[in-house]
Amino acid sequence: MDDNTEILTVALTGLNATDNPGPGLGVIRALREEYPKIRIIGLSYDSLEPGIYLHNWVDKTYQIPYPTAEVGLLLDRIKYIHDKENINIIIPNFDSELYNFIKIAPELTGIGIQTFLPTHQQLEARDKANLYKFGEMHGLNVPTDIIAYSAEDIKKAEEKFSYPMVVKGKYYDAYVAHTPDQAQKSFYYLSAQWGFPVIIQQFIKGTEINISCLADGGGKAISIVCMRKLYITEKGKAWAGVTIDSEDLTELAQKFARATNWRGSFELEVMRDANEQLFIMEVNPRFPAWIYLTVAAGQNQPAMLIKLTQKISLPPVPAPTTGKMFVRYAWDHIVDVSEFQQLTAFGEL
Amino acid sequence: MEKLKYERPLIKKMNTGIPNKFGQKAAFEPVKYIDEVPVKQLIEKFGSPLFVLSEQRIRRNYRAAVRAFSTRYPKVQFAWSYKTNYLNAVCNIFHQEGSWAEVVSGFEYHKAINNGIPGEQIIFNGPYKDAEALNLAIENGSLIHIDHFDELYNLITLCKSHHKKPKVAVRVNMDTGVYPVWDRFGFNYENGQAWSTITKVLESGVLQLAGLHCHIGTFxxxxxxxxxxASKLCDLAMKCKSQHNHIIQYLDMGGGFPSVNTLKGYHPSGADAIPSIDEYAEVITETILNAGFEKDDLPLLILETGRALIDDAGYLLGTVVANKRLSDGRKATIVDFGVNVLFTSFWYEHKISPAQDATQHTEETVLYGPLCMNIDVLRESVNLPLLNAGDHLVVHKVGAYNMTQWMQFINLRPAVVLIDKSSNVHLIRQPETLEYLQTPELLPDYLKIVHG
Amino acid sequence: MKLRKNIATSENGFIFNPATGDSYSGNAIAAEILSMMKNGQIAEEIKATILEKYDAEPNQLDKDWEDWMLQLKQANLLDE
Structure with a gap:
């Protein structure tokens, strides 16, 4: 295919392949498989994101301002990088940066950088604090929750559902609390870490399933790959998982895409309880860290995202191959300290 | 041979896991001019420190805010929040633009009257309105916003002696999903107190219920x-119509729109970025327009925006007094303006720029004011270029609250100048003098001689 | 005020302290002074060189030298 050989420059974030990994390296691996000549520009926040130092995967990395900085600074920095690298497409891979990237998307288009992102409204609708309301509106099961602004609100949660309950930070982190003490401790920790509100959610016992999807912005999920978690780290991240397929899961993902008209990638974190009921626990507005498994299942979602961005029509995808497993592993990559110095001082490597 | 430009030697630890500075270079760019007037010249002429206000920016902000609301809603009125900045020159810029006055004390009320504002264009808010001012407000037909029951009954009593029927509004507090709820001001919506107050006002026979008011918070x-x-105020207004056949003339949405400053300890993600005034205008006007008012009953929309209209029009210029290194290795810089002058440094991380060229090297610095008081810390940590004693600094976005909440403490308060649209500089408040400060002081005779 | 042995300095002004594993970056003048210190020059010689080359006041340089020593001490780069 022609488009496989043309040189494409894609910039992306999420190079933090750490114990709580970002999806960046998975996305790169998927893209390199489809576009062997692709040029990958890493965008990093921390100087120790491993992807920065993996030169076989990332051609060049630039530090970019934190999502907390003014959005204008991000745009300026991207323009600076664009001048040197001539970026075709940007794929943001962090929840917390997405708002800013959506905001500057029109300006990026103006300078020739394409994106394929949801709208601010779509982003807001699936926010942890709004998810229950969203589920109610669209007939999707979401565990009951209490949006907590003070530790007093834990009592409201106790009245509404019983222990254990899940205490979640505004952006990241979740802890299961079995006692009021634990709930309170988690509340204080998470509010200090991520601000308000803290979400206290009904605990659902069951099987954890994650669904990686790509939707066209017109109400249709183009690719849906389901993964059953086989091993979970202390932080609740999948360390190993296997592709599965089931009609009710696919239907759930389609229903979400229809209800939101979602544009781009998203991940549904789903729980299947003892009564075979599916609950949406969380919706991540980006690719999951295990995204390379979609390639193994025969649906290269990052490559499909590129084609959607380029407005290339996609042939219908075959059903995902089930029984493909991923087992994540850690690797000590060796570099000289001068690379770290170089990046820290000049913001480029 | 010509000598090279000297800069003090500096090494910086390259840390892991802290935010990188890339993309933020703009923050260290020198600010040498304010509205085309050189900072250096301003300091030479008016001293350091010095507050500078940009008239052009104030008017531009005001017009943008008015545009945001009036293009979406037919009847809009702004009232300048005096407490935000009540220098007369500032108030009169807003009044020239068509703003009413919003005052919260007898002192502010008199200020508005002295500025030539007609009584009926003064909104009198706040939990304490002294008797003298309240009488005057009744006499002048000002809009009195009732805060508590004691005030309501007091007002009813006063009216009987005045034989006037003053226009009043009921201040309502409510749960809007923003916490803490400002329930210390006005009457609560959820527990029915607001409605009960409205009923009492209507049944009093001596008060005209002209409006409903809320002010849900700050920033x-x-x-x-x-x-x-807006939807809760509209709900009350509709109920006035349906149950008492009374039409509410205005809804006062108060203020609380943020400026583009950074709150201390607040680390927003992009999603918490500051919305534009158009976004606020959109939801407020849309809510009122869709509330179900009949066309002729559509209430006047009043806004008391303060901070968002003036914060970024104000600058504080200052001078570096000294550099030192603290025992733990941190750099410290002492400047000639303290927390007594830059009051907002208690809650903002103010952006601070050098006012002269500097190299790209920066250093993490604790910024101290000149007061011999441990609390005088302007920034716990700020990245600044290598500054030397005598260098000038520009603090940004200081137009709101500083020139009203500042304290005379240890040092005298500095001058305030206004730069007009033709870049002419006007002194609008002289620097304080010892004489000015001692004028109200009285010294008993036996204390006049210190060496007996 | 002798610099520790083995301190690695690069042309870009980077410093690596092999004893602690910390990296530092410096401005041009810091790199210059470090290299003089590495060559075993004493404070007076270094200051004289700086004054000759740069438009610095002796008082200013004296103040800054105090600060420089504190920085090196803080960074654990001095051999005492």
């Missing part, structure tokens, strides 16, 4: 909170 970053507030 409110949630647009949806205003939607909730």
């Amino acid at each position: 409110v970053l949630s647009v949806n909170a205003y939607k909730a507030a």
Whole structure:
């Protein structure tokens, strides 16, 4: 295919392949498989994101301002990088940066950088604090929750559902609390870490399933790959998982895409309880860290995202191959300290 | 041979796991001019420190805010929040633009009257209105916003002696999803107190219920909170019509829109970024327009925006006094303006720029004011270029609250100048003098001689 | 005020302290002074060189030298 050989420059974030990994390296691996000549520009926040130092995967990395900085600074920095690298497409891979990237998307288009992102409204609708309301509106099961602004609100949660309950930070982190003490401790920790509100959610016992999807912005999920978690780290991240397929899961993902008209990638974190009921626990507005498994299942979602961005029509995808497993592993990559110095001082490597 | 430009030697630890500075270079760019007037010249002429206000920016902000609301809603009125900045020159810029006055004390009320504002264009808010001012407000036909029952009954009693029927509004507090709820001001919506007050006002026979007022907080970053507030006020107004056949003339949505400053200890993600005034205007006007008012009953929309209209029009210029290194290795810089002058440094991380060229090297610095007081810390940590004693600094976005909340403490308060649209500089408040400060002081005779 | 042995300095002004594993970056003048210190020059010689080359006041340089020593001490780069 022609488009496989043309040189494409894609910039992306999420190079933090750490114990709580970002999806960046998975996305790169998927893209390199489809576009062997692709040029990958890493965008990093921390100087120790491993992807920065993996030169076989990332051609060049630039530090970019934190999502907390003014959005204008991000745009300026991207323009600076664009001048040197001539970026075709940007794929943001962090929840917390997405708002800013959506905001500057029109300006990026103006300078020739394409994106394929949801709208601010779509982003807001699936926010942890709004998810229950969203589920109610669209007939999707979401565990009951209490949006907590003070530790007093834990009592409201106790009245509404019983222990254990899940205490979640505004952006990241979740802890299961079995006692009021634990709930309170988690509340204080998470509010200090991520601000308000803290979400206290009904605990659902069951099987954890994650669904990686790509939707066209017109109400249709183009690719849906389901993964059953086989091993979970202390932080609740999948360390190993296997592709599965089931009609009710696919239907759930389609229903979400229809209800939101979602544009781009998203991940549904789903729980299947003892009564075979599916609950949406969380919706991540980006690719999951295990995204390379979609390639193994025969649906290269990052490559499909590129084609959607380029407005290339996609042939219908075959059903995902089930029984493909991923087992994540850690690797000590060796570099000289001068690379770290170089990046820290000049913001480029 | 010509000598090279000297800069003090500096090494910096390359840390892991802290935010990188890339993309933020703009923050260290020198600010040498304010509205085309050189900073250096301003300091030479008016001293250091010095507050500088940009008239052009004030008017531009005001017009943008008015545009945001009046293009979406037919009847809009702004009232300048005096407490935000009540220098007469500032108030009169807003009044020239068509703003009414919003005051919260007898002192501010008199200020508005002295500025030539007609009584009926003064909104009198706040939990304490002294008897003298309240009488004057009744006499002048000002809009009195009732805060508590004691005030309501006091007002009813006063009216009987005045034989006037003053226009009043009921201040309502409510749960808008923004916490803490400002329930210390006005009457609560959820527990029915607001409605009960409205009924009492209507049944008093001596008060005209002209409006409903809320002011849900300060630096409110949630647009949806205003939607909730507007919809609750509309609900009360509709109920006035349906149950008492009384038409509410105005809804006062108060203020609380944020400026583009950074609150201390607040680390927003992009999603918490500050919404534009258009976004607030959109939800407020849409809510009122869709509330179900008949066309002729559509209330006047009053806004008391303060901070968002003036914060970024104000600058504080200052001078570096000294550099030192603290025992733990941190760099410290002492400047000639302290927390007594830059009061907002208690809650903002103010952006601070050098006022002269500097190299790209920067250093993490604790910024201390000149007061011999441990609390005088302007920034716990700020990245600044290598500054030397005598260098000038520009603090940004200081137009709101500083020139009203500042304290005379240890040092005298500095001058304030206004730069007009032709870049002419006007002194609008002289620097304080020892004489000025001692004028109200009285010294008993036996204390006049210190060496007996 | 002798610099520790083995301190690695690069042309870009980077410093690596092999004893602690910390990296530092410096401005041009810091790199210059470090290299003089590495060559075993004493404070007076270094200051004289700086004054000759740069438009610095002796008082200013004296103040800054105090600060420089504190920085090196803080960074654990001095051999005492």
